[in-house]
Amino acid sequence: MNHLLTTRRQFLSASGVCLALPWLERFAAANDAAAAPGRAVFICVPNGVNMWEWHPATTGKDYELTPPLKNLADVRRRFTVFSGLQHKASPGHGELGVWLTANANYTAGKGAVTRSTISIDQHIAEVVGRQTRWPSMVVGATGGRRTISFDRQGEPILADHDLAAIFAELVGVKGREKLPRRASILDLVSSQAANLRRELGQSDERKLAEYLDAVRAVEKRVQADLASQATFNAAVIHEDRLRLQADPYVPADYAEYIDTMFELIYLALRTDSTRVVSFATTESEGGGPIKNLPCGNWHGVGHNTNDEPPDRKPKEYGILSEYDAWWTARLATFLQRLQSTAEGEHDMLRGTAVLYGSGMSWPATHRAHNLPLLLAGGEGLGFAQGRHIAFNGQQKVIPNDKREHLNSPKLGPDSVSMSDLLRTISQQMGVVAKGFGESRRTLVELLM
Template identity: 35%
Template sequence: MALPFLDAMLPHALAAPSTFKSWEKSNLSHPRMICCYVPNGVNIVEWVPQDAGTGYTLSPTLEALKEHRGEFSVLSGLGHPHSEGGHSGADTWLTAAHLKSKPGADYTNTLSADQLAAAKHGRETRYPSLQLGDMSGTGAAGHSHTLSFDINGTPLPTENSPRRLFERLFVAESAGDRAATMKRYAERRSILDDIAADAQTLDRRLGTGDRRKMDEYLSSVRETEKQVERLQSWIDRPKAEVPETGLQLSSQPGNAHDRPMWIDVMLELAYLAFITDTTRVITFEWSREAGGYGGGGENHHELSHHGGDAGMLSKLAVIDKFHLSRLGRFLGMLRSTEEGDGAMLDRTMVLYGSGMNSGKGGEHSPKNLPLLVAGGQKLGLTHGRHLAFDVEKHPPMSNVLLTLVQKMGVEVEAFADSTGTLTGL
């Protein structure tokens, strides 16, 4: 005979709400950037406001962020002109790459915008950037588990476990652990030295095309050498001391009951990484493309293929509002933390959206992407408006990416297919 349902069973059946409390004050004044990605597009009819400018009316979906109205901008009509759309949206969201641009290659990606910012700020933080997602690793080409790609277009792996992420960021290592880590770094350096020597010998016997390929390969080796040097320089520096209080580190991304709590705790860890200056650049893929859940375990991917069905669109809008409610909570934590002459949100830029538009009929288009940008007002961003662009002219989302990396202090005049910074942002 089965036991009756008891209150004591509740934490295992339903995720308990978070008890994490944001810190009162930050003693920093650095620019930061986090890019939050939701897959499968949104119910675009309920998402895009009907009017534009500063006096626009919040759409039914964006009502979930009404308390932050003056702290974010809605962007519509932008897209990735060179993207093929579909379920490769996460692969190209921060790169704007044409994945089949190289003859003879099935997949070729390029540098993501976050890594431009990481290259500048990473010298001053333990981690140049963090990659978070609901599935660890890199995934497959065209169905990426990550938003971040290095200078050679190589995907950077994500972490999906709150417990592992917390230990990586904030749990001190023993002397034995540090010695073992230094040994691993030394072995990596030795292997890289051998590779460089062999490559030099080989290079003298190669033709022009092969030498170009070898240069790309050696560039990747040099980047790896720099990473090892960075890691060695931080090994004896103590990590920030952060208590586990209120952090539900056992939350699981693939458990439908845990889903709201898992998103919350990953954003809490992002907040802690920022406030301790452990990193200044984070990407967070909330779910991979062709996957995902709503707040009650709904099949997000299935609903994105709605075919214009009103019932499915309504359910998709519920998922969209759920996601924005979690984003709103994160913005609230940043806003409530005093920093300098403002709040932590004023120096933290939050890019949120998707790399596809599931459209009015369920098509997976790279045009008119659902996007919003929040925070960063002390960095020069202005908010409280709907910036509406002509969908048919398809202005590049790269203009947004260029704007953000410039606000991060990166001295660059262009990014990917950008035509300039985004007017009005």
């Protein structure tokens, strides 16, 4: 049989394709070191939220899900919502450069953070990334320097945005132009897959079938994108923009793009191609891809709220609510995907810590206190989920005419910051992060 086995990573290979396989008990049993890995996924949705609705009113396990969190009802015991966390910096549209670095000196548009500042995902990847094909997976809808990942010199890790190129690299095809447009990659490895099935038990055979179905579903999406390329005038499309049907800068379906990107992230994790993922979902400044969402241009709408009480701007806040719900629906699908995928005696979500949120809170004035954040999964890494935790005495904002909600509380000597959260994620991944950013301690409140 022509499949390769290397510790816990297995492959099917044929005709220039090297398709990584998911975690299978058949091979894990032969290798005591083949335990399910720990993973960290960072998902940034820029430009803030409808702050009147985001945070729960009570803490603990029995809090009531707020409107944007109701999409996550089926996984509510698998995530924790935070109130009161912030960075010292209030970076405005430089939030992408601050979210995972805590760099108060970041300047939007300069393309780099202060030297010797690294984002937490890359700090983790320096250690964990040695065990996988890709040290980390850095993606984003706009791509390039619109990234949340920075190296130890403060230079941006350019975000991949080309769905076809990511898929080609994931399945081991060298060069996007070599992707088959009619025949399926799975057809090329069908004989090896059939032989492998005969070696597997019932549980593994089911996992393999589910995985191959997932690969084929993504492949069909990518093939449709490639087939539609001929209708575009590539000369008028800027070099750093997508050349796919899901290109957010041409008439297209941005939802399809985001859904496909989440599927690619899922496949990368399932095949252990990487254990660290960072996803800058869109631009912080607005426009671009977001224009194709049903809720329209959320950026301009956010400014138009002027941070007034919701009864004075019901239309604008209604659009922000729709925007928030659109994203949490995608997050819910991704988390349920991980939860429904068996990995040994547990599921993939148990070994995957997923941080979701924004680098702003109030979009009209670019404020960054009381950030909208939640952490899902990672119970196998030691996280205790299913709660709402309020730090720094933060309470849910109540509408009034005094605009007290706009006062940014300063972090005192004993305050908890978002840096503490990032440090805790890193250390639960086995990578020491003492002194990261503004961190003062590990958040034992999050741990079992």
